Amino acid sequence: MAPRILAVIEARDGAVRKISHELLAAARELAGPSGAVDALVFGAALPTGADALPAFGADRVLSAAHPDFARYNPDGFSATVASLAAGCTAILFTATATGKDLAPRVAARLGLGLASDVTGLALVDGAVIATRPVYAGRAIQKVKLRASPALVSVRPNTFQPRARDDGRTGGVEPVSVPAFEARVRVTAVKAPEKAALDVTEASIVVSGGRGLRDPANFKLLEELADALGNTAVGASRAVVDAGWRDHAAQVGQTGKTVSPGLYIAVGISGAIQHLAGMRTAKTIVAINRDKDAPIFKIADYGIVGDLFEVLPRLTEEIRKVRSEK
């Protein structure tokens, strides 16, 4: 039988989040040409961007609309996903704050195992095989999900979203939301003053460490991030503990795990706990004045030098490159 994949789409403030396009790419890859991909969206009404999901790989959009779904509703969402599980080969979640909260609830409702935070997916003889980093990225585990549907959450920045293809169209079908008991309620979402791009979702991350010397100097990284575009500013634990940056920006074992296309570590020594959070970046650049800093052992490209001299030049050159395009 042709595979059928249910992709649980994430929305916020009434709009589909871009990360969902990555999820559809993963779903499409698993479904293959003959398989079907259903994109499930939640909202008080159909979220903005839901009708474009077919252009990113969905065959159908399933809309679970409910007055309580303007915000994340763990109990209602999990009841709805579980009600749609029958006949699915796999159910895919984004391994984001929301997806990591939702997926285990669905798994327990269905009595099925869950592979979290996967970085690779394949369908072999009808069974989903997933690879996933374990031990803080020091090993990669390969697991087979014997049950159907296979439940999986997919790590951000792992699958490349498909190019938008407006030739691909698909209908939006309402699905009924089963009765549920809302045991918890999201009462508010506080956004930081400047709604920053999250380090886990940005395609480029520039991170600063103790070498920046003063919180005000993070301005240099913010300027570089602005010049690069779609870039988040991360931080080492040393500067988070010092109160220079928010914990949300911390990369590493007790912070976030990031896999951007480009990671630039500035004034960061490269402690093992920091490496745990960024070693899966596709390309790593390190700027450090100590040529023996451990970060250079993992970096693809390094510049040995004073960051206060290198950063302004880098930002300037990036601006030039960006303006050429």
Place this chain on the structure above:
Amino acid sequence: MKIAVCLKRVPDTVAKITIGADRKSIEETGLKFVPNPYDEFAVEEALALKEKAGAGETVVYALGTDAAQETLRTALAMGIDRAVLLQSPGSPDGLEVAKAIAAELKDGGYDLILFGKLAVDDYNQQVGPMVAELLGLACVTSVAHLTIADGAIEAEREIEGGIEVVSCRLPAVLTCDKGLNNPRLPSLKGIMAAKKKPFETKAVALGPGSIDVLGLEYPPERQAGRIVGEGPDAVPELIRLLRTEARVL
């Protein structure tokens, strides 16, 4: 306030991991193990909540082999009242672990069941909410800030680019994130007292689950890096490499 804490024994996060001869699990001999760092936030929160309430009981549970006794003793030394070891080799399927824990906690009369956000060995981030679902309890995951008053919980959790504020009522399951508190260290007095605290051991049998581990490998070695140059003059060459070789710009 009666509070349960679930605590896992995990390899020290800085320890070098060696893949075992079965190519599916790690070599444990000679490896240093510690209480899962996120579970220490749970232990601390349980102790602080009981202290604040002025009365109650805190109980720590670990599912694992006899080696987990040491981990449980650490929690007792921090101040937890009693410990229960659920003897089992564990499972690659988090749901099986959750089922065993849920069965054990079901009739415990707990107001609060605390977990770590994730175990730093399997990186599953799932046992807590699974237990909640199996027990039909309210659950908030990755809690970084918590207030409890008159049986009402208000918790904050970090989401991408913001903070989610979640409310529910006791009894509830919470999973604890960094930022919630600063775990205390066991005192010498605590270590001595721990030896006399109630310690129960029960064998549990886990089901086969639906996840099989096929293999465990080292991550692909990153190719030895290259120093592009020194100082700001190296920047143009770096940019050239990022464009033409790495193709990330």
